Amino acid sequence: EIVLTQSPATLSLSPGEGATLSCRASQSVSSFLGWYQQKPGQAPRLLIYDASNRATGIPARFSGSGSGTDFTLTISSLEPEDFAVYYCQQRSSWPLTFGGGTKVEIK
Amino acid sequence: EVQLVESGGGLVQPGGSLRLSCAASGFTFTTYSMNWVRQAPGKGLEWVSIISGTANTMYYADSVKGRFTISRDNAKNSLYLQMNSLSVEDTAVYYCARETERFLRDWGQGTLVTVSS
Numbered sequence: 001e002i003v004l005t006q007s008p009a010t011l012s013l014s015p016g017e018g019a020t021l022s023c024r025a026s027q028s029v030s031s032f033l034g035w036y037q038q039k040p041g042q043a044p045r046l047l048i049y050d051a052s053n054r055a056t057g058i059p060a061r062f063s064g065s066g067s068g069t070d071f072t073l074t075i076s077s078l079e080p081e082d083f084a085v086y087y088c089q090q091r092s093s094w095p096l097t098f099g100g101g102t103k104v105e106i107k
Numbered sequence: 108e109v110q111l112v113e114s115g116g117g118l119v120q121p122g123g124s125l126r127l128s129c130a131a132s133g134f135t136f137t138t139y140s141m142n143w144v145r146q147a148p149g150k151g152l153e154w155v156s157i158i159s160g161t162a163n164t165m166y167y168a169d170s171v172k173g174r175f176t177i178s179r180d181n182a183k184n185s186l187y188l189q190m191n192s193l194s195v196e197d198t199a200v201y202y203c204a205r206e207t208e209r210f211l212r213d214w215g216q217g218t219l220v221t222v223s224s
Contacts, residue, residue: 034210043214091209094166096154
């Protein structure tokens with residue numbers, strides 16, 4: 001099973017600041033990595049697929065990068081609606097696995 | 108518009124069974140693999156199972172293998188999860204999700220399963 005480790009666990013930032021979230025895989029997942037956003041009481045929403053492609057309707061302030069074992073989700077300038085929990089997920093091999101999540105909270 | 112609506116959750120005793128359903132609309136159901144993902148209270152996301160569009164391929168998380176069975180009825184645009192031998196560790200919100208290009212693009216609102224005596 002591929003283990004995804006996300007860091008930091010919590011990120012305390014102010015609106016307008018940039019955010020950098022990390023996801024590290026225990027073995028290579030090539031570019032088969034996605035990022036999801038989840039707000040309290042809501043289902044997750046796909047932000048990024050194949051490491052760097054924005055899903056339909058996702059604002060340009062969200063970007064993804066990386067390949068192999070190290071991946072980054074960058075939010076260029078935080079909007080109030082971006083404070084949420086973010087998960088990475090690999091689709092390289094079974095079972096599918098998610099990272100433990102990074103909570104982006106208001107400072 | 109894609110819609111996924113889960114149902115069937117509720118309170119069940121340890122060792123009991125439950126069958127979840129997911130009604131799909133707004134897309135050609137047979138074309139897509141469908142997944143179940145769960146989230147224990149206050150915890151992260153855990154993938155549970157996937158079934159291909161034609162139902163000829165299924166995969167399961169080790170934590171549910173042998174206890175849960177995923178199935179679908181393409182004539183009814185419905186996805187199912189039969190859960191047997193439930194334990195308190197299975198308590199979670201269960202989401203169905205449509206896979207598009209390998210990732211989970213569309214999700215239902217979830218149904219809560221509580222396993223407790």
